[in-house]
Amino acid sequence: MGLTFSRETETESPGFDDEAWPLLHELIPDGPTIMGKTGQKEIEDALEALNKAAFGP
Amino acid sequence: MSDRPTLQDFAPVRDNLPMLVPPAALVGPDVPPAGGTAFLHAKARPSNTAKTAIIAVIDHAIPFAHPLFTTSSGHSRFASIWLMEAAATERRVDIAFGRELRGPDIHAMRAEGDPGAAYRACGLASPGRCMSMAHADSHGAAVAALAGGFLPSDDAGRQFPLLGVSLPRSAMAETSGSLAAFFIQSALVFIIARARALAREISAGSGKHKPALVVNLSLGVTAGPQDGSGPLARLLDDIGKMAFPELGGVHFVLPTGNHRQDCLRAHLKSGDRIGWNIPPADPTPNAIEIWSAPSEPVPLLKIETPSGEQLEVPLTTSGAGSIVEGNRRSIGRVVLQRRGGDAGRICQTVILHPTLPAGPDAPWSPPGLWCLRLESAGKSGCDLVIHRDDRLPGFRTQGRQSRLVDPTYARRTDDGRWPGKDDGSSMIRRDGTVSAYARGTRPIRVGAGLARPAGRISPYSGLLPDGLAGDVVAPADASPSRTGMIVPSITPAGRQRLSGTSLAAPQVARWLAGRLSAGDAVPDRGALRDMIKGRAEDGTPLLPLDRLPWQPGLSPRAEEDAPGTPPSAPLPSE
Numbered sequence: 001m002g003l004t005f006s007r008e009t010e011t012e013s014p015g016f017d018d019e020a021w022p023l024l025h026e027l028i029p030d031g032p033t034i035m036g037k038t039g040q041k042e043i044e045d046a047l048e049a050l051n052k053a054a055f056g057p
Numbered sequence: 058m059s060d061r062p063t064l065q066d067f068a069p070v071r072d073n074l075p076m077l078v079p080p081a082a083l084v085g086p087d088v089p090p091a092g093g094t095a096f097l098h099a100k101a102r103p104s105n106t107a108k109t110a111i112i113a114v115i116d117h118a119i120p121f122a123h124p125l126f127t128t129s130s131g132h133s134r135f136a137s138i139w140l141m142e143a144a145a146t147e148r149r150v151d152i153a154f155g156r157e158l159r160g161p162d163i164h165a166m167r168a169e170g171d172p173g174a175a176y177r178a179c180g181l182a183s184p185g186r187c188m189s190m191a192h193a194d195s196h197g198a199a200v201a202a203l204a205g206g207f208l209p210s211d212d213a214g215r216q217f218p219l220l221g222v223s224l225p226r227s228a229m230a231e232t233s234g235s236l237a238a239f240f241i242q243s244a245l246v247f248i249i250a251r252a253r254a255l256a257r258e259i260s261a262g263s264g265k266h267k268p269a270l271v272v273n274l275s276l277g278v279t280a281g282p283q284d285g286s287g288p289l290a291r292l293l294d295d296i297g298k299m300a301f302p303e304l305g306g307v308h309f310v311l312p313t314g315n316h317r318q319d320c321l322r323a324h325l326k327s328g329d330r331i332g333w334n335i336p337p338a339d340p341t342p343n344a345i346e347i348w349s350a351p352s353e354p355v356p357l358l359k360i361e362t363p364s365g366e367q368l369e370v371p372l373t374t375s376g377a378g379s380i381v382e383g384n385r386r387s388i389g390r391v392v393l394q395r396r397g398g399d400a401g402r403i404c405q406t407v408i409l410h411p412t413l414p415a416g417p418d419a420p421w422s423p424p425g426l427w428c429l430r431l432e433s434a435g436k437s438g439c440d441l442v443i444h445r446d447d448r449l450p451g452f453r454t455q456g457r458q459s460r461l462v463d464p465t466y467a468r469r470t471d472d473g474r475w476p477g478k479d480d481g482s483s484m485i486r487r488d489g490t491v492s493a494y495a496r497g498t499r500p501i502r503v504g505a506g507l508a509r510p511a512g513r514i515s516p517y518s519g520l521l522p523d524g525l526a527g528d529v530v531a532p533a534d535a536s537p538s539r540t541g542m543i544v545p546s547i548t549p550a551g552r553q554r555l556s557g558t559s560l561a562a563p564q565v566a567r568w569l570a571g572r573l574s575a576g577d578a579v580p581d582r583g584a585l586r587d588m589i590k591g592r593a594e595d596g597t598p599l600l601p602l603d604r605l606p607w608q609p610g611l612s613p614r615a616e617e618d619a620p621g622t623p624p625s626a627p628l629p630s631e
Contacts, residue, residue, distance in 0.1 A: 003360070003368035006387070007378040022377070022392040022406040023235040023444065024069050026342045028076070040072055042084065046153035047071075047243065053151055053250035055299075 067239035074154060077227040077236060079187045081144040081180050082155045091147035096136035096218070096255045097160045101128045103216050106259055109268040110574040111136075111304075112205040112566060113220040113248045115241060116275060117229045118195035120547040121158065122167050122175035125206030125606060126219055133163035134205070134214055136258075137251045138221035141240060142187050144180030151250065153243070155225075172549050189226055192451060194553040197223060199544035200275045204563035205570075206545065208606040216574055218259070218268075220251050230452045233344065233444040234278035234493075238289060241276065241494075245292060248272055249307070256303035267305035269573035273566040274500075275559035277314040277492030279321050279445040280346045282396060282404075283522065290497035297499030308579065309500040310566040312558030313527045314492035314519035316445070318468065318475055320460040323484045326438040327356075330430040331484055332462030333443075335363075337424035340413045341456040344444040345429070349403040353435025355393065358405060362388075363425030369432060370405065388422040426462060440489075450555075461485055475516030477595070478524030490519040491527075501569070501585060503562040504597065505533035508611035512593045513537075518558055528582045530593045531561035531600040535611050543610035552607070565600055 075083060103109040120126075121138045128134060136159065143156040156179060158166075168174035176182045176190035189195075201221065207214030222244035228237035252270045260266050281287040285294065293309050301307070323331055335343050349356055358370045360380065368380055372393040379387040389409040396404045407429070414421035431439055446456035466483040470476050479488045495502045504526035505515040514526045515534050521527065534540045534556055541556035572579060572588065579585050589598035602611055 002383050003362070003366045004381045004383075005368060005371050005378050005391075006381045007371075007376065008390075009376045009378075021067075021069075021235055021238075022390075022394075022408060023233055023342065023344055025390070025392075026408055026410075027231065027235055028069050028073050039083070043071060043074065043153040046084075046149075046151055047246075049151035050153070050243070050246050050250055054246045054253070055249070 067242065070236055070239035078154055078225045079142055079144075079180070081186060082142050082225075084145040084148055084152070084154060088145055088148045091149045091157075094159045094161055096251075096258050097134075098132040098164060100130040101132035101134055101160055101215060101218075103218065103259060104212065105216065106266045106268075108574045108576070109216050109218070109259060109266065110570040111220060111252050111255060111268050111270045112217050112570050113252065113270060113272040114197070114201045114204050114563070115222045115224065115244045115248065115272065116197035116200045117224045117226065118189045118192070118547065119197035119201045119221045119223045120176075120190070120195070121163055121221060121223075122172065123198070123202070123206075123545065123547070124209050124549050125202050125545060127209050128215055129209045129212065131164065131167075131209075133160040134207075134217070135163055135219045135221060136160050136255045138223060139244065139247050140179055140181065140223045142181060142189055142223070142225045187226075189223075190547060193548055193551050194451060194546045196229075196275070196449070196555070196559065198547050199553065199555050200273065200559060200563045202545040203560060203605070204273045204566045206606055211606070217570055218255060220248050220255070222247055226452070229449060230455050231341075232278070232447050232449065232456060233280070237276065241274070241289060242292060245272070245296065249296060249301070252307075253301055253303045260303070267303060269305040269570070270307045271310060271566050271570045271573065272307065273310050273563045274494065275312050275562050277312055277494055277519075277558075279314065279316055279490070279493065280344070280442045281493030281496075282348070282402070283440065283489055283493075283496055285497040286396070287493050287496065289494050293494070294497040294499045305573070306580075308569060308573070310562050310569065311495040311500045311502055312492065312562040313495060313502050313504045313521070314490060315505075315517040315557045317487050317490045317517055317519050319458065320462070320466070320468075320485050321443040321445075322486045322490055323441045323461050323463070324438055324486055325431045325434070325441060325484055327431055327434040329438075329484060330428055331441070333427040333429055333459060334462050335409060335412060335422065335424045335427055335459050336457040338413045339424070339446075339457040340411050340415065341446055342408050342411055343446055343459040344406055344408040345459075346442050346444070347405040347407070347429070348440045348442070350435055350437035350439075351402050353403070353437055355403050356405070356434035356439050357432040358407075359430040359432050360407065361428040361430070363423055363427060372405070387420050477514070478520055488520050488524045489522040491521050492519060499581075501529065501565060501582060502527040503558060503565045504530045505556075505558040505561040506530040506593055506599060507534045507536055508532045508602065509536045512591070512599055514593055514595060514597075515556075515558075524595070526593060526595055526597045528585060529565055529589060529598045529600055531564040532602050532611050533557060533560040543608065545607060554610070564603060568600055568603060
């Protein structure tokens with residue numbers, strides 16, 4: 001018995017990982033997303049439009 | 058602005074929205090476009106645009122049709138609210154899901170004698186789909202009422218137009234904040250966009266007055282970088298520094314959090330060992346972050362299960378791996394990252410699978426007393442902080458909070474009180490238990506206090522790293538033995554009793570909006586501290602209880618019924 005460590009990734013990244021959210025891996029399943037590419041694009045476009053409305057001239 | 062966090066950081070959440078919002082909230086191809094609607098009816102606009110401040114609330118289940126947010130003419134003071142769970146029955150170019158309502162829309166939806174009509178019309182009280190507004194009580198009702206609720210008969214309310222974002226239930230239920238960050242960041246961007254447009258509408262034809270914007274965010278998380286380098290903390294700082302041509306400044310007000318006594322934070326030196334109590338029947342993962350000091354080496358961590366099996370985590374560079382039992386079953390993961398701003402800090406996150414697995418093939422970990430030992434670490438040691446994993450009132454069973462165990466830690470003082478700031482006698486820390494969202498340089502951090510004895514800090518109220526209760530303290534509990542205060546609920550005549558720094562923050566937001574509308578300058582936290590004369594027991598500025606449109610139950614009844622205080626009769630329903 002006993003515990004072992006199974007290495008999954010080793011990025012050896014010299015930079016920062018601020019954008020990574022380790023718990024998301026547990027909360028949202030891997031693999032294909034539920035939403036199709038079309039739906040993804042519409043949401044991205046809307047969020048980008050909102051960003052422009054907030055921070056644009 | 059190049060380092061402003063973007064919504065791309067949360068792509069896994071964005072790309073799985075159908076899991077997180079009701080199906081009806083997704084904008085389908087056949088949804089018709091929304092008409093051009095003004096933000097406020099003419100009778101709900103500020104009567105004096107020179108003395109106006111916009112109040113924004115980001116929360117869950119905000120009762121936007123409540124009389125406290127309505128003028129004497131019956132028009133809504135909410136200029137705009139983004140209902141992230143509402144049925145998407147109209148399309149706006151910058152609303153990705155859910156629905157935005159503006160003041161005239163809310164007015165049109167309200168029905169005399171039926172306070173729930175507007176919520177049902179938005180699909181927010183729909184059995185089998187979304188029941189967020191079908192309950193009597195909600196966190197958002199309390200927070201919004203404290204921040205911007207006025208009696209309809211009080212014309213002063215018109216000087217404080219409201220903006221809101223009602224977050225989805227899924228984001229609130231998962232209390233670590235991993236899912237909520239996407240929705241909160243979207244909400245902040247929405248508030249800025251609409252505040253600018255509202256300011257243009259208000260000032261049209263009445264000169265060039267620039268209303269200030271006060272944003273209340275009564276949400277918090279425990280884990281994350283303590284130096285303000287987390288994505289949301291950076292975004293708040295970034296926006297707070299910006300100058301918008303339409304606005305007279307943007308101010309954020311956040312609670313310090315309610316986790317001072319929960320044993321979620323500790324500091325370990327090389328060679329130290331601490332217990333980690335993992336509760337049974339927990340359907341959610343438990344996670345802890347181990348942070349090194351800036352520029353110090355990767356600490357060597359040993360993990361021990363309740364049955365005594367041990368593992369030294371072999372990660373030495375950024376990466377991840379599984380903790381595997383002898384029978385090749387994964388019981389958890391470890392992720393090593395470089396995070397924490399320019400100086401760079403190593404963060405190892407240990408994630409244990411739920412102790413109550415979702416199904417027969419789902420991974421799980423054993424409950425009980427796990428141990429973490431720092432085999433080696435830099436000379437400064439490491440900070441340990443457990444991710445929040447509890448259950449909010451009114452939400453179905455979610456997480457069960459794990460905690461750290463140090464036999465030398467006393468949870469009560471010798472005289473039976475809850476302890477205040479650290480005395481250095483234990484690895485477990487109370488200093489630094491402030492929410493990670495509030496660790497930037499700009500937001501005003503608000504702790505909770507007792508009404509009696511006045512100036513005492515509420516025992517749960519999170520502390521800044523220096524042990525102070527915040528930039529300001531506001532009352533949220535009647536006394537040590539009578540916790541909480543009375544606040545409005547979703548239904549017009551309803552009341553609920555709630556406690557926490559979530560209720561202290563909107564009182565400061567309300568006060569701050571009043572001062573800004575009167576022309577006072579509050580450029581930073583220091584200026585705010587100077588403006589408040591009262592002091593709490595630790596020297597933190599103490600905000601006196603403002604007159605509210607209801608009796609909050611913080612003072613003896615005789616005082617609340619004294620001449621000059623509002624009547625105790627229920628609010629007008631419709």
